[in-house]
Amino acid sequence: MKKIRAGIVGGTGYAAHELIKILSRHPMADIGFITSKSETGKKVSAYFPDLPADLEMQFEPPNQNEFQSADVVFLCTPHGESQKWVPKILESGSHVIDLSGDYRLRSSESYEHWYAAKHTDEANLVKAVYGLPEIYKNQIRGADLIANPGCYPTGALLSLIPLLKAGAIRPDKLIIDAKSAVSGAGKKPSQITHFVEANENLTPYAPGHSHRHIGEIEQELQRAVQEKTAVIFVPQLVPINRGILETIYIDRPVVKNQTECIDILKDFYRAAPFVRVLENQLPNIRMTAGTNRCAIGAVYDDDTDVLILINSFDNLLKGASGQAVQNMNISFGFDETTGLI
Numbered sequence: 001m002k003k004i005r006a007g008i009v010g011g012t013g014y015a016a017h018e019l020i021k022i023l024s025r026h027p028m029a030d031i032g033f034i035t036s037k038s039e040t041g042k043k044v045s046a047y048f049p050d051l052p053a054d055l056e057m058q059f060e061p062p063n064q065n066e067f068q069s070a071d072v073v074f075l076c077t078p079h080g081e082s083q084k085w086v087p088k089i090l091e092s093g094s095h096v097i098d099l100s101g102d103y104r105l106r107s108s109e110s111y112e113h114w115y116a117a118k119h120t121d122e123a124n125l126v127k128a129v130y131g132l133p134e135i136y137k138n139q140i141r142g143a144d145l146i147a148n149p150g151c152y153p154t155g156a157l158l159s160l161i162p163l164l165k166a167g168a169i170r171p172d173k174l175i176i177d178a179k180s181a182v183s184g185a186g187k188k189p190s191q192i193t194h195f196v197e198a199n200e201n202l203t204p205y206a207p208g209h210s211h212r213h214i215g216e217i218e219q220e221l222q223r224a225v226q227e228k229t230a231v232i233f234v235p236q237l238v239p240i241n242r243g244i245l246e247t248i249y250i251d252r253p254v255v256k257n258q259t260e261c262i263d264i265l266k267d268f269y270r271a272a273p274f275v276r277v278l279e280n281q282l283p284n285i286r287m288t289a290g291t292n293r294c295a296i297g298a299v300y301d302d303d304t305d306v307l308i309l310i311n312s313f314d315n316l317l318k319g320a321s322g323q324a325v326q327n328m329n330i331s332f333g334f335d336e337t338t339g340l341i
């Protein structure tokens with residue numbers, strides 16, 4: 001099989017860094033170009049000294065001619081920025097995998113609600129495939145525009161969809177408590193992410209029904225069971241570099257038995273190489289950090305009639321760049337696991 005040529009836009013960010021590491025070892029893809037507005041002309045391996053020094057390429061300015069030469073372009077840009085590039089890249093004949101939130105929601109109304117901005121590329125927004133491979137593998141095959149899921153939605157959807165589909169839980173009020181590493185917020189420090197604020201601290205932000213990932217989670221849960229769901233979500237920032245741990249509380253589940261829940265999850269993911277359902281153990285951050293895996297555990301408490309689902313995954317890999325490569329592998333007909341651990 002011939003190798004494909006991949007391009008990366010937004011090359012100096014955290015997600016791009018992980019992508020470069022994966023793609024520079026990928027047996028079926030070569031990196032054709034890496035663009036950067038802020039570091040144009042700089043050698044990529046000088047900017048990221050942990051990359052092999054023989055990676056000779058330099059950051060280039062984003063350029064339409066380059067897009068034509070690529071089979072796939074990964075957009076590692078912020079939301080709002082990706083939608084400026086997608087129409088141009090698709091026109092040039094290349095496939096796009098967008099890591100931002102620009103193409104994850106199914107309508108421009110929903111985008112406007114959750115992102116407080118108008119979408120400028122509605123035609124492609126409605127065509128994009130939501131790139132959660134464990135749920136949408138058939139649609140991802142050959143897709144020319146893949147919206148890579150958000151980090152928080154990845155773990156929440158992988159935990160909830162199988163149980164909802166099996167009727168083991170109802171799509172009522174779902175409470176998600178999520179703890180994320182600081183890299184989840186990108187490279188530019190903010191009031192809550194700069195070292196002195198984040199270190200030795202734990203900070204909740206956007207609690208309730210306000211974080212924009214809720215739109216994506218509710219949309220995909222609703223698609224899975226054709227019923228409206230309501231998610232209460234409390235994200236928290238923890239002073240670690242990478243990893244997310246989510247605890248999901250389901251009051252009065254239909255199935256009142258931990259083993260039965262685990263069996264449903266195991267059955268659903270029996271052919272999924274990157275989801276590990278745990279039987280006698282609970283997920284923790286270290287278990288999945290540095291991998292493309294999501295670990296899921298379940299506990300049923302019969303005193304209170306509450307089912308607790310816990311998941312962990314690496315926000316930069318299964319929550320971003322690892323999943324993006326998994327999508328590329330499926331889309332181009334390679335083994336799903338190629339280049340990933």
Ligand SMILES: NC(=O)c1ccc[n+]([C@@H]2O[C@H](COP(=O)([O-])OP(=O)(O)OC[C@H]3O[C@@H](n4cnc5c(N)ncnc54)[C@H](OP(=O)(O)O)[C@@H]3O)[C@@H](O)[C@H]2O)c1
Pocket residue numbers: 009010011012013014015016035036037038039075076077078079081099100101149150151183184185186187188315316319320
């Ligand atoms: N971090 C995560 O855990 C995570 C998880 C899932 C999804 N995502 C999404 O993936 C995308 C990249 O995330 P990231 O964490 O790598 O972000 P980041 O560290 O902030 O990097 C984003 C890069 O985009 C480029 N860029 C282009 N136009 C920009 C603009 N107008 N403002 C700021 N940067 C601009 C910059 O690179 P140049 O200056 O080199 O062009 C920048 O380094 C985002 O959409 C993010 O929401 C991130």
